[in-house]
Amino acid sequence: MKRSKRKLNVLKLIIFIFCILFLIIIFKLLLGIKKNSTSHEMINVVNKNITEANELLSKYKMDINTTYKYDSDYDKDTVISQSIDVGKIVNDGDKLDLVVSLGKIDKEKLKKDGINELGKVPIMMYHGIEDKLDSDTKYTGGNVDKDGYNRTVESFRKDLEFYYNKGYRMVKLSDYINGKIDVEYGYSPIVITFDDGKENNIRVTGLDSDGNIIIDKNSAVGVLEEFKKKYPDYNVTAIFFVNQGLFSQPEYNEKILKWLIDNNYEVGNHTKNHDNFSKIDSNKTQEVVGYMYSYLDSIIGDKYSKIVALPFGSPYNKGHANYKFILNGTYDGKEYQTEAALRVGWEPEVSPFNKEFDKTFLKRCRAYDNNGKDFDIAYVFKNLEKNRYISDGDKEKIVIKKSDNTKINDVYTNVITYEE
Ligand SMILES: [Zn+2]
Numbered sequence: 001m002k003r004s005k006r007k008l009n010v011l012k013l014i015i016f017i018f019c020i021l022f023l024i025i026i027f028k029l030l031l032g033i034k035k036n037s038t039s040h041e042m043i044n045v046v047n048k049n050i051t052e053a054n055e056l057l058s059k060y061k062m063d064i065n066t067t068y069k070y071d072s073d074y075d076k077d078t079v080i081s082q083s084i085d086v087g088k089i090v091n092d093g094d095k096l097d098l099v100v101s102l103g104k105i106d107k108e109k110l111k112k113d114g115i116n117e118l119g120k121v122p123i124m125m126y127h128g129i130e131d132k133l134d135s136d137t138k139y140t141g142g143n144v145d146k147d148g149y150n151r152t153v154e155s156f157r158k159d160l161e162f163y164y165n166k167g168y169r170m171v172k173l174s175d176y177i178n179g180k181i182d183v184e185y186g187y188s189p190i191v192i193t194f195d196d197g198k199e200n201n202i203r204v205t206g207l208d209s210d211g212n213i214i215i216d217k218n219s220a221v222g223v224l225e226e227f228k229k230k231y232p233d234y235n236v237t238a239i240f241f242v243n244q245g246l247f248s249q250p251e252y253n254e255k256i257l258k259w260l261i262d263n264n265y266e267v268g269n270h271t272k273n274h275d276n277f278s279k280i281d282s283n284k285t286q287e288v289v290g291y292m293y294s295y296l297d298s299i300i301g302d303k304y305s306k307i308v309a310l311p312f313g314s315p316y317n318k319g320h321a322n323y324k325f326i327l328n329g330t331y332d333g334k335e336y337q338t339e340a341a342l343r344v345g346w347e348p349e350v351s352p353f354n355k356e357f358d359k360t361f362l363k364r365c366r367a368y369d370n371n372g373k374d375f376d377i378a379y380v381f382k383n384l385e386k387n388r389y390i391s392d393g394d395k396e397k398i399v400i401k402k403s404d405n406t407k408i409n410d411v412y413t414n415v416i417t418y419e420e
Pocket of ligand 1 (some may be wrong): 195196270274310311312
């Protein structure tokens with residue numbers, strides 16, 4: 001009897017200990033769930049300064065898109081509106097649009113800061129980015145060939161730092177040609193382009209355990225991604241003009257195209273076989289343009305850009321008999337329309353708001369080094385100081401000098417002028 005009672009007590013003790021352990025586990029689990037919780041109630045940030053608003057919202061891990069506009073009722077940098085109502089449940093990664101005031105229009109300040117949305121925009125033309133040091137080549141400043149069409153990865157990094165430090169911020173080519181220039185107050189747009197679909201534009205070294213491509217850090221996209229992390233305000237983007245060989249990595253080509261589109265890059269048309277439009281007839285012109293559009297369509301649907309980079313920059317004038325077929329034509333029973341075409345140029349283009357802007361015949365700047373001569377990078381950016389596009393930070397309004405009033409395209413009505 002005594003012995004069985006002791007046994008019962010031991011059993012009770014064991015059950016008690018188990019209960020305690022069970023409660024501790026439950027408690028820890030609950031605590032853990034609370035800690036990892038991704039749901040919050042939306043707070044009010046309207047009327048707050050944008051810096052304070054961002055601080056308050058930092059724990060929410062939302063995808064915040066901030067746009068600026070002039071508003072005389074709100075002080076500069078004050079949040080005017082938020083797209084999610086107060087009290088609504090929000091989760092990590094939810095999109096939140098904030099509109100922030102630029103204050104009331106201060107023409108003296110616009111003049112002082114040289115805001116000029118009729119200024120020029122550089123469209124930089126690159127080809128290959130080779131995994132080499134500048135000292136590995138016998139040419140100037142990281143040029144890998146005599147004409148600097150191919151550059152070292154070291155010089156490409158320097159170029160990107162240079163553009164950033166000069167106050168240039170990247171915009172998509174398709175946004176530029178449509179007059180959608182979303183660049184902060186006081187900064188200037190720049191467009192980056194690559195021709196020929198070189199393997200070193202985006203070299204894939206393998207796939208990770210989830211099947212995602214692993215990109216060589218010393219290929220062009222590897223470097224661009226490095227800058228994306230380094231400077232979140234750089235809006236890193238570029239457009240790649242490809243031929244039917246795409247990026248010469250048959251096993252990864254499809255994944256590469258999809259990755260580019262998903263990661264803020266663009267893909268455009270450089271003809272089927274890098275064809276010279278001055279040496280073929282109109283039927284062949286439609287074949288080499290139309291084929292590339294159909295091919296891109298078969299991989300990424302309509303996500304490609306309807307923009308052609310003219311191989312060899314040819315033809316040199318729009319009067320050429322084939323030109324209209326570059327812009328419009330039929331291939332394999334399907335019609336295509338080209339929205340814009342790029343030449344091999346030598347100087348920055350005019351603002352998209354300029355009435356002389358012609359997106360079907362755009363000039364580019366060759367991104368190379370020639371000791372500040374012959375329209376190299378240093379030459380182009382030095383000249384830009386005389387007349388560069390400088391944004392007012394408001395996408396809707398176009399701020400120009402009064403003396404430029406006759407240059408603006410009449411379709412734009414939201415124009416603010418200031419006296420010099
Ligand atoms: Zn080319």
